Amino acid sequence: MVTRTKDSNRSRYSAYRFLVQTAAFLVILLNPFANYYLGVNFVQGWYQSLGIGKLWFVSPLEGIESILVSKLIYLPLLIGMAIPVLLALFLGRVFCGWICPINYLSEIIDRFRRFLFRKRFIKDWFVLPKYLLWFALIGELVLTMVLGAPIFVWLSPPGLVGREIMMAVFFRTLAVEGVVVLMVLTMNLVTRRFYCRYLCPLGGLLAFLGSRRKLVVARKEPVCKECGMCSKVCPLGLDPLNGESRASYCWNCGECVDICPDRTLGFAWRTRPMEDFILHQAQSDSRPRDESE
Amino acid sequence: MAPVDAVARPFFSSPVSMNRLRPPGAVPEDVFAGKCIRCGRCVEVCPYHSIVPLDARAGVYAGTPLIFAEQIPCYLCMKCVQVCPTGTLRNITQDETRMGLAVIEKYSCITWRGEALCRTCYNVCPFKEKAIHLDQLRPVVDERHCTGCGLCTHGCPITVSPGKKAINVKPLFAQARVKW
Structure with a gap:
């Protein structure tokens, strides 16, 4: 690394x-x-x-x-x-x-x-x-x-x-x-x-x-230590690791993106419909890293 | 006036009354409180600072614009009607403006009482000879042309009681009903 x-x-x-x-x-x-x-x-x-x-x-x-x-x-x-x-x-x-x-x-x-x-x-x-x-x-x-x-x-x-x-x-x-x-x-x-x-x-x-917006905060890298700093820093009390940054409530301030020590979180432009996106995210999250590559 | 009405007055009744006027082009009071979003752009754009936003004491009319005609009248510059985003102040011309109608109190006006030859209201009227003309040297208002801007009220030297002059603007047109 x-x-x-x-x-x-x-x-x-x-x-x-x-x-x-x-x-x-x-x-x-x-x-x-x-x-x-x-x-x-x-x-x-x-x-x-x-x-x-x-x-x-x-x-x-x-x-x-x-x-x-x-x-x-x-x-x-x-x-x-x-x-x-x-x-x-x-x-x-x-x-x-x-x-x-x-x-x-x-x-x-x-x-x-x-x-x-x-x-x-x-x-x-x-x-x-x-x-x-x-x-x-x-x-x-x-x-x-x-x-x-x-x-x-x-x-x-x-x-x-x-x-x-x-x-x-x-x-x-x-x-x-x-x-x-x-x-x-x-x-x-x-x-x-x-x-x-x-x-x-x-x-x-x-x-x-x-609620169906294009710009969301999402996990861009599979690497995440789950330090939980993103949910602590979120002024709205959301938990980006749980996918709450993709919920309607998030106001895209980017505090969680800034605090993330591994740059796991980032702004993403959502091109697919929401359901596909979440499914895709969940799959890529659950799969081991070597298998997805 | 019934006592019930007097109790209900502060919250739901309109602040528009004698010499308390809406800016030019205002929709009737019936829909004014609902249509106006209290953005204050008319207040900010008014170069004479005639328009005052009301505060919480006006009930549901809080935040709406009002002109205190005897203090600072409307000079009909028509800037406010061009910036209103909701159409609460319709974009109209000077001579179409009907903020009210000037009414002369003949028992208070020194010219009508025959005590002096004052014709201040006639001199300051922006539609001189049309809205106010002199009949045997006494001022007479023509309701076909009076815009209700309040310049005559502001200029009138006779104060009958606080907020009341010998010529006052009565907001007759604000009471019109709206048909949907």
């Missing part, structure tokens, strides 16, 4: 992701200043709906709620939802892992906690069944239609971060609903991404769209 140095061994997805997240956060942090003080309106909004010139993004959950409640179809809304929906169909919940400001803030808190307590991994104290995410999505859609108003889009933590920044810049005040952001970040101290795992309807919708 070739001995490799520790640094060249590791992939650097976490570093790239942190850069993307920082850039995405700077957009919603600096844009209100540009709007208010410079009168530059080229970019408007935040991660509920973002307009960059004539390119519009609309969060799929918000768009679906607007259509469900008003029972009217507006073509620019559908076109605005197209890019996020396509992204979720092919890449899964990458919005959550790579862009969402709530995950960004939670991750900064996590990094600080690891530094403070000099620990490599953070323990989750309160774990619930993962399928609660689907109940959150369905319950939220039904509640919205009953009330006749999209409640989540107003209480949506990713959107609230943007709204509170805008409120602070435009009106020099903070709206009371910002408490929700604080609650979500506090829950993160008990269980990492507690809100994202079990309660976020937007994450649920993106997970649903991405």
Whole structure:
């Protein structure tokens, strides 16, 4: 076996992701200043709906709620939802892992906690069944239609971060609903991404769209020492060795790929239907190595 | 008003009332809360900072945009209607805008009372001579042309009570019913 140095061994997805997240956060942090003080309106909004010139993004959950409640179809809304929906169909919940400001803030808190307590991994104290995410999505859609108003889009933590920044810049005040952001970040101290795992309807919708996604984390090499570091580092509490990285819940953040000491895990582009893929994986996993070669 | 209605008011009733207006092109209040996704793009794009997002106290209308006409009126720049992603603010032109209708309180207006020759509302109206014209030097609103932008309310020197001037915008068109 070739001995490799520790640094060249590791992939650097976490570093790239942190850069993307920082850039995405700077957009919603600096844009209100540009709007208010410079009168530059080229970019408007935040991660509920973002307009960059004539390119519009609309969060799929918000768009679906607007259509469900008003029972009217507006073509620019559908076109605005197209890019996020396509992204979720092919890449899964990458919005959550790579862009969402709530995950960004939670991750900064996590990094600080690891530094403070000099620990490599953070323990989750309160774990619930993962399928609660689907109940959150369905319950939220039904509640919205009953009330006749999209409640989540107003209480949506990713959107609230943007709204509170805008409120602070435009009106020099903070709206009371910002408490929700604080609650979500506090829950993160008990269980990492507690809100994202079990309660976020937007994450649920993106997970649903991405359940047959192309980009997955999979075992690329048969060699695996089963050290279990991937399941410890996963912010969603998934176990990539069990194939849970191919489940809908995974948001493709690549933490497990980075931590894997043998580079067993890696991002894979799924070309076959899901069942074939899992079967193939299971066969190649169970077979002894010399037989498969 | 019935007591039950007064109790139900904070959570489900619309914040739109006299001088509290939706931005231009708004769909009727009937569907506004359901159609608006509270993305705040109209608030950010408004160059006069006329549009204010409501907070949790507005119940189901929290997060929706509102214009406080007597504080900062709408200058009809029509930027907000071009960025609304949901069609809650329909993309319409200046003269099609019907945010409400300006109504002169003739017992409070100093010109109508005969105390002074003020014609501020006439001077600031963006559709002068059409929406507001002078009849024997007294201002008269023409409901066929008034866009309800609130510039007259903002300019009016007479404050009758907090939030109420001698000329006020009443959001008549926000109460229209929607047919599916």
